[in-house]
Amino acid sequence: MKSGELIIYNSLSRQKEIFTPIHEGHVGMYVCGPTVYNDVHLGNCRTFISFDIIYRYLTYNGYKVRYVRNITDVGHLLDDGEDRMSKGARLDNLEPMEVAQKYTNGFHDIMRVFNTLSPSIEPRATGHILEQIEMVSEILNNGLAYEKNGSVYFDTLKYAEKTGDYGKLSGRVIEELLSETRDNLKNQDEKNHPSDFAIWMKASDEHIMKWNSPWSVGFPGWHLECSAMSTKYLGKKFDIHGGGNDLKFPHHENEIAQNVGACNCQPANYWLHTNMLLMNGKKMSKSDGNTISPQELFTGASEHVSKGYHPMVVRFFMLQSHYRSTNDLTDDGLQAAEKGFKRIMEAYKSVHSLHSDIGNNAPLDQKIDEIIQGAFDDMNDDFNTPRVLARLFELVTIINSLKEGQMKMSEVSIETLEKIKSTLYTILFEIFGLMDESETNAGPVDGLMQLIIELRQLARTNKDWPTSDKIRDSLSDLNIQIKDGKEGSSWSYK
């Protein structure tokens, strides 16, 4: 089942490449995490869910994965130069670290309801100031940065001259950057070149978060933390670096420059970028009101949505588009996803009630094998989850046909039936990280429902339609649907 090579689209080369880890059997993966100065944005969730699936799939394939995802709690500048943490703290009247903790907790809560696995290491920028200072020193020693009034800037011109590839990742050339750069950047006049960027910033007196350094009391530039922490935990060179594609420039571009500047090596072999989550065709944006929080989406407390959607429906919805494509969140799309998700989960349950007497070589076996193999091939092709889902729905049709008697059980062997069960389990739960939301409150309900169904069956046998219909209608009002099949009745939540 795990045959075939894993192919990954590498943003750096702009093409699909065969994935070969540096150390056989091991994968080092770094993903840029959130800046914890505000509630998590749904867009962040899409990125982290995408990488969660990649993480799970690599693990499924037998790799020992060290997954590092940072928490940015310092160094992000606003337009006016104020640190995001400090600003959040000032507004909420909290300590900066209190703000960071509060939103870190919120972020973790949301990640949990989306059933994403925790990363192996989740380092914070403020916990790695020393490493960052050290990296600034290395870059200075290599002559690729300069100090001005206590701040240190990365010298992009010199770097471009030396390496010839500043802008390689984002497809930019330094001459263009020269003419494009806006003139409202902080400390513009201190820089030798507009595209240079701060790796250490001298702090003003009122700045709250600041540390001692050889150059000034200040704080690290935003791009630096990822360079320093990825190097610390994954080494100078590791396998995969990921993030949203809005980080390509300048963040990732500068990250590469810093790593090369400090130790003369490209940090990651494969750069993966997830595309944006849109809402009604446009990028989510708080200023336009074109935004919805995870909570609002779950509860339905938003004008953009007609009702609330279970986190697993949202996860399934995201799975239906490829991580490199934009994903347009709409109410119609969510409703379609909800129904599709339920259908696939129902089929997963149904398959357990199916039994075959045929040992092997049943007529349907080969076709089913091909579908299953195809699903894994699609996963190997740059994690093509929408295609995998299409295959699973082919399986759903077969399961339902068998269950309802449109296909005969003799057409499928015991062996193949088992294979369907294990494949669905593996892909749905282990790789896609979905959970069956209807099972969360099982308790005595199953037994009770069984009893009710038996009573109703009794009424039906006696042709007592009023009673039988009353049971059905009352349950329906409780959002429980009765399904009368060939082999008796079953039920599910609507």
Place this chain on the structure above:
RNA sequence: GGUCGGGUGGCCGAGCGGCUAGGCAGAGGUCUGCAAAACCUCGUACAGCGGUUCAAAUCCGCUUCCGACCUCCA
């Protein structure tokens, strides 16, 4: 203005030279005490105009819309 990515049936969304994507909605049918569910069949789509090719949604060119990045952003 620069860089990049797109425009696929009612909606979402794969495919990216020849082979049914899939989901949702809709129509007809089978089953059923009725209904629901399930299953079967159906619509027959690739922005427009040229070009390359035996063959193009898929390659090339132009036109036209849309989006992202270039400034903090997953």
